[in-house]
Amino acid sequence: MILRVIVGAAGQLGSAITAASARTGDRTLAVDPLLTEIPPGVDAVRADAGSPAFGDRLKTALAGASRCELILAGGRVPPLVRVPDATSHDLKAALDDVLTTFRALSMFAVSARSAAIGGSIVLISSVGARHPHRHMIGYDAARAGMESLARSFALEYAPHGITTRVLAVGPIAESATSRADGDLAEALIKLVPLGRYPRLDEVAEAAITVASAALDCANGHTITLDGGLTVQLRPADIERAPAQIGRSG
Structure with a gap:
């Protein structure tokens, strides 16, 4: 039996991942102090990951599991702020986010190792x-910190059968930030080579896949889901065509 733990399950992405996990038929444990609606067949912990309540429920849930998978979909999105206007408080919030992530990962990894159960950790970045x-200096700093944690956990716990990786996501079609693009939406989507943003259901299904044993050899690595947005040097609209470059010699 696979035990899949979704941390940050009350958020838009966390809710989608929880629902996708429930459809697999695997045992799903949703963790979030703000949980309200819970899909049928899903267990819930209405507490912060890293809290004693989460630790106690996790130990109980691990009993009888043949594999355990943690998907961390939480993370705060701070207010927009220019770098010159950022304060130490903004960066402290980012650090607090990384510390919360560390506590959740540590409790899961230690519990899984103590139970002698292998599995995976996936951080949604x-x-x-x-x-x-x-x-977005605070948000980006927090996500970069999460990726660094993932690499450290990958080295520390892979010898004990617990692998770690990151799913880095670009703009999501149904997200509040994408909906706020307004009149700029069409121009921004044109920057994506795929011609669209990933859908929420695609990201949720990808998270389940990345957590699976099939991706254990991606230990410590970051997998990107952005339609090709970040692989290009320049968007197509301003890329020089061959005829503009001319022939040398």
């Missing part, structure tokens, strides 16, 4: 960890 947004 953002392409902003490596390709920064303008005016």
Whole structure:
């Protein structure tokens, strides 16, 4: 039996991943202090990951499991702020987010190792960890910190059968940030080579796949889901065509 733990299950993405996990028929444990609606067949912990309540429920849930998978879909999105206007409080909030992630990962990894059960840890990050947004210094710093944690956990716990990886996500079609694009939406979507943003259900299904044993050899690595947005040097609209470059010699 696979036990899949979804941390941050009350958020838009966390809810979608929880629902996708429930459809697999695997045992799903949803963790979030703000949980309200819970899909049928899903167990719930209405507490912060890293809290004693989560630790106690996790130990009980691990009993009888043949594999355990943690998908961390939480993370705060702070207010937009320019770098010159950022304060130490903004960066402290980012650090607090990383510490919360560390506590959740540590409790899961230690519990799984103590139970002698292998599995995986998947952190849902953002392409902003490596390709920064303008005016989102705190958010991008927190996501970059999460990716660093993932690499450290990958080295520490893979010898014990617990692998770690990151799913870095670009703009999501149904997200509040994408809906706020307004008149700029069409122009922004044109920047994506695929011609559209990933859908919420696609990201949720990808998270389940990335957590599976089939991806255990991606230990420590980041997998990007952005329609090709961040692989290009320049968008197609401003890329020079061959005829403009001319022939040399």
